[in-house]
Amino acid sequence: MTDPVAGTERAAAGAAPTVVVAGGGTAGHIEPALALADAVRRIRPDAKIVALGTARGLETTLVPERGYPLELIPPVPLPRKPTPELLRLPLKIRESVKRTREVLTRVGADVVVGFGGYVALPAYLAARGRVPIVVHEANKTAGLANKVGARFAARVAVAVPGTPLPGAEVVGIPLRRSITTLDRPALRAEARRHFGLDPDAPTLLVFGGSQGARSINEAVSGAAKELADAGIGVLHAHGPKNTLVVQEFPDAPAYVPVPYLERMDLAYAAADVVLCRSGAMTAAEVSAVGLPAVFVPLPIGNGEQALNAKPAVDAGAALLVNDADLTRATVADLVVPLVGDADRVAKMSAAAVGMGHREADEVLARMVLEAAGK
Template sequence: MTEARPGDAEASRGQSQVGDTVKDSKDSNPAPEPAVATPTVVVAGGGTAGHIEPAMALADAVLRLRPGARVVALGTERGLENQLVPARGYPLELVPPVPMPRKPTVDLLRLPGKVLNSVRRTREVLDRVGADVVVGFGGYVSLPAYLAARGRVPIVVHEANLHAGLANKVGARFAAKVVAAAAGTALPGAEVVGIPLRQSITKLDRAALRAEARRHFGLDPDAPTVLVFGGSQGARSINTAVSQAAGRFAEAGVSVLHAHGPKNTLVVQEFPGRPPYVPVPYLERMDLAYAAADLVVCRSGAMTVAEVSAVGLPAVFVPLPHGNGEQALNAGPAVEAAAALLVPDEELTSDKVAELVVPLVTDPERLSRMSAAAVGLGHREADEVLAGMVLDQAERRGR
């Protein structure tokens, strides 16, 4: 490791003096070994919760395995990391993002200059914090992190999707280690470890927390309950279809917890005497949301699929209709295992919700079978497995 932490020099000098004294007095006890400097791990995964949450789960695991380690997150001034990272207690360093234009525009001509500026600023951060290893999870902040670390600091790339993004494709070319959430990624030499998840998710006992969770959200304590969300920003198609089926849920005695997104509004008709339909902008406590639910209707981002499978929650996945089809691929293993159903976004209507979701959430035997199938999916120890790899790369650098 190239940079001593505060106190390292004093500790080193103290041990040297003790060793000299021991030698002079011809004491039979050997001199203590020099203290090993604690590593600094820099995680780059800003932009969306799908990039940030695995980075934070890894950070937690690093500190469990090496309590004296330091973890610093990279982000941009507009990313969701500005809320999520400080809330988890980790320092956040902001660098200029490098968004890639999707079409040939004047922005493409400005790209080299933006990349060079962002790499320079990121390199300054890596030098200042004394980075021993950089771990990237894709997204705008990962590309400058990879380029800044190249040839200076070991790089570990984590790819959550089968179709890797540009940043991870670049980073994988000179990474010391490339890992993936599932088999089949196109990144060469990728080792499958799963997606790092918080222990509040991997160790969640849904049944034990159910009563507390339903009280927390103001849900009916006994009614079948559907959890609905569309990612950190919500999903308009899911919001519209599910909320318009509120009457059908009420008639069937079903309660709904619906996270519609902080920038969206959701007005739902109340049905006195029926289980409540509870709309919320955002779910701060996903563990309690999962514990409260019997079924989830949601997008199928890689992080979401991993969490839903880990807690054994039956799902109706509605893949994002844009992009390269990666969300449908993410849902594939759960659907094949009969742990989930898949509904294309264009087919999701209030009638579809009434015909599919209402009968499913009121069928406890089928839900039980789906839940058992979900538990067998995923990699619950991915956070500590990846943390071990990251710490190993940091230690190799220090040798």
């Protein structure tokens, strides 16, 4: 087996580095990790990149689709509150760290990059003292895994100022090039044909994260008549485990329900306004493409989704609606008038321009390659 210390020495000598990314579970962890991987490949085409994940996460689909090898390790769930599961956590961590250390040794890791969550924690512990670590935190309030990893990381990158991690450097969130280089007006006609949307009607894009969101699904589909009466088309990703039955209205723009959006670039290009959750990656993407938003933060956790939405709301590029307040009446009274007001939409879109860090992927990639060289 390959010694990871020897691998680091090879990287310092200019040999092709091996970068291990740990960002499994949800799309919010996986997509920034893959955007970082793509950026590393652009800078160092000879780099070897390996992703860590678990058998139950979205990474089993998303990582192979992007052309990267995936190594599976046992998950380490991180409960937010004291539970019986917490008592079994040390044993689970020990087993996962052992398996992860075997992977790092076998692939000859030169650097480990973690994005938080239950894949990152065992990666940090397995790499500690053996392989340089780079931590990326997308939320203003750091999670447990990144709080641990930051204590012994070579570099700590964060998305927004004020994130309380030692040595934090603000870089933004790594996003796919298909998003950061998106020309929405140029792709508009193609995007609407792709989804079967009206080519000319003002269009609302709706999604609730990779798994969908019941409150969003019910509120927006419940207002289908009001949307149709206002001449608004809808592209609604309801989640692969959910179903959505929407009444059809003759002579109205199409209301198109889909389980999942494979082409987010086309979805953004097709839309005039988006109604969605405000996970860190989603908020960053929406701002990057200049799309006016109605953010509906997830009502659980430590309030990070409301914090993610705040910069866009403060800039006049987005509205914020609490999940408990999102109803059919809210969609009819707030969202429908917004989507139908072309001048207001244009002003909100202009307010979004310039927000965020479009080069975050390459900035982080250079940090990672520098850490690998050391």
